[in-house]
Amino acid sequence: MLVVAGLVLREAARRRLVLAVVILTALAVVLTGWGFSRIPYLSARPLPVEQVRLIASQLVILVAFMFSFVLALSAVFVAAPAISGEVESGIALSLLARPISRTSYLIGKWLGLAALLFVYTAASTALELVVVRSVVDYEPPRPLEAFAFLYTEGLVLLTLALALSTRMSGMVGGVVALVLFGMAWMGGIVGGIGQAFDNATVTHVGTVTKLVLPTDGLWRGAVHALEPAAVLTGVRGAGPAAAANPFFASAPPPFPFLVWSALWIAAVLVLALWSFRHREI
């Protein structure tokens, strides 16, 4: 199991995946850092500190959204061919003829990919937040919580793509996972609109998509962890219509939803194991 996980990490390093991601992330951080540094000079007169922080808080959420999007895409692109690629090329033939079970092969893959995702999420969020703090002296209220939500969101997609990879080629599995991701995001907005207009049916549609693929619910969790109290009270005052805004969350995800997300990951992993055990190589 750990041998397979180790191979995943080594592949990422050797194939320069890590290098490419590090360069691009550094570039993104530098760019956004420059953006933050321009906030105080947006108007003719320098803005007061309070206002700078308010704008920064909203910008951080936007940047976090970009990161979550990149995270989702990378998780899918790396996991979707993880198994199908080895089966198609024939690498899996000699590996699975060894005394390892299908279970430990798959869990090994999952552990390796999850570790990769963890390092990337942790490094990029930490770097971005450090840059923001040094440039505009703003720190979101609960950065660790936001990181945990972002990471879990990535992990959900990674697990889904890996499960699809037991049966589908990398390209097909990747497309399916991304379409589902997009639909979950839309579902979140639809649910928000339902809440805003107090329409039960529409709200239910949103809830159901949130449960089918918990990515959007987890994203809202990250947003909530990044919202300063002032913004929260401000937007709440604007009425229920704000619920439809995908960059806003009026409340943290309820605890049962967190449990559901954990169960979801475990269940999809079990499904993937079952599917892979019956896969003919």
Added chain:
Amino acid sequence: MLSPDAAIETVDLAKRYGRITALVGLSMRVERGSIFGFLGPNGAGKTTAVKLLLGLARPTAGDALVLGAPVSDDRAHREARRRVGYLPELFRYQGWLSAREVLAAHCALMGIDRAARGHEIDQALATVGLARRADDRVQTFSKGMQQRLGLGVALLGRPELVVLDEPTSALDPVGRHDVREIVRGLRARGTTVFLNSHLLSEVEQVCDRVAVVDQGRVIAIGALRELLRADTVRIRATGLTDGARASLAREGFSLDGDGERFVARDVDEERVPALVEALARAGARVHAVEPQHETLEERFLALLAPAAEGGAQRATAEKKEQH
């Protein structure tokens, strides 16, 4: 019915892929320590049989024992695979690793002692002739070098059973010679080798027993020498009259040919001395007697001929139906 002391035993092993039947009912036994050749034309089901034996695919019916472990028992079969080496027909290894690292990964998967790994790997590399390229990335290897690496992977950890699926498909003549030497070396050590191939001369040179499969079933199986009957004898003799030939025929030796060169058919090896005596009694002066071995290729083609004809007939029949 299955006995655990054979290296491989299968009973009515069958495999269907949807509408395609890859194996109909394979029953065979491979004794420990033997070199077993598994022959057959393209699409006969050879690779399918190997995949079933290694647990890479599941049989539709029947069962097989590999080193005493049934393929239907996941745990026991996995344990048994510790002692099995395998070179797939489609040999591909992690291109981003060096040859040494690929071998090391396989050592780790096999649970070979850390301390013993270095030596195992060096030995495998030397055996397959890759020692000089050991630290190069596999993606820079030629096809034949990759197959050599695969062979090295199959030899790791002194397995009791080595399964080679077309081990020389990408190799040059030197490589093929090397493979024969490796297989002979394995036999000397008591390792069982299951060799899938359609290179008949190769099989002929190394195998003790062979099975010929066609359309998913065994059509012949046995020791190579039994399978290849030596039943034709070439004779060079003078002074053989027509009368003498007639009396030889009454003894059961009918000779074709004229002048000095004759061919006696249906004479197996044990009866060659009797034939020589009979010739001498008939007054012939015998210059040379050569029992002829049928080649594996001749035998193979003869075995497959009825099937091929049947296939052709079937095809024409189908065509007629369509009209």
